[in-house]
Amino acid sequence: MRLRLPEYFIRRHVYADVEGRAHIRPRTIYILPTAQGILFGAILFLMLLGSINYANNLGFMLTFLLAGLGVVAILHTWRNLVGLELVAGRNEPVFAGQEARFEIQLINHRESTRAGINIKLADGEPVACDLEGKSSEALTLAVQTHHRGYQPLGQFVLFTRYPMGLLHAWVYIDLDNRCLVCPAPGGRMPPAQVPDYRQCPKGDKGVGVDDFVGLRSYRVGDPIKHIHWKTLAREQGIQTKQFGGDRADRRWLDWDSLQGMDTEQRLSALCRGVLDACEKQHEYGLRLPGTEIKPNRGPVHRNNCLASLALFGESV
Incomplete structure (x- = not known):
């Protein structure tokens, strides 16, 4: 017989919908007192004991007034998060060893301001902003990369301590966001033994080297x-x-031309070859086991080559 925990013991996450948007619902928000909130409650308890002991009406009035402010703070802290919308932004590819930067768009559909909104990863520093009414703002979370492939953002926390710092309200968010990590550029590719040229179809008005x-x-x-x-x-x-000119440099970046290297070293060398060919405005193609990208130039071709190197041998 399986033990079923009550619903309030189960961690509730907010996931992105099919459009990549996460909406903060009322029942997904957790609230607990902060250290200042616990101290505030202890002081109120001592004030209540003193008021009872000395039958001090002014003491009762002050105690219950401060307690009422604390109760109202619970509502405002919870309301500061409910209804907020988060959207994953565009992530630029990086090289292994660099930080992958994930852009998170926060959207406030209310007319009122949401102050003190924070997001953070489990082991990272919080990033804060104040959202004006009917506005949006982009925040960035950074994740250190170590390997090529896709780097997931993973779960992060949206939280606030507005308005008095007595309560900490938070939500677990998972946007299913990921960043492409290319191999770290290695040493220079060996030069081609025979220069490879092609006729430029645009004649002397084309992009060439002459x-x-x-x-x-x-x-x-x-x-x-x-x-x-x-x-x-x-x-x-x-x-x-x-x-x-009527000719342009062209070369092949070939996996089989790199002997005496393991898989990752070859990928790093080919990555360096792609970057060098782009810098020199050469037309280049890429040959990998099972994959061949025909010679071309430009940022789209560069991104296609780097993506093929990043995902080599991995199931997407």
């Missing part, structure tokens, strides 16, 4: 060596030099 064809506005990720420093010195903004 001739300087003009300037354009700087974009995040442009190589530093292509920045036109003279225009920057003349305070004309940051410009990037463009090169054209």
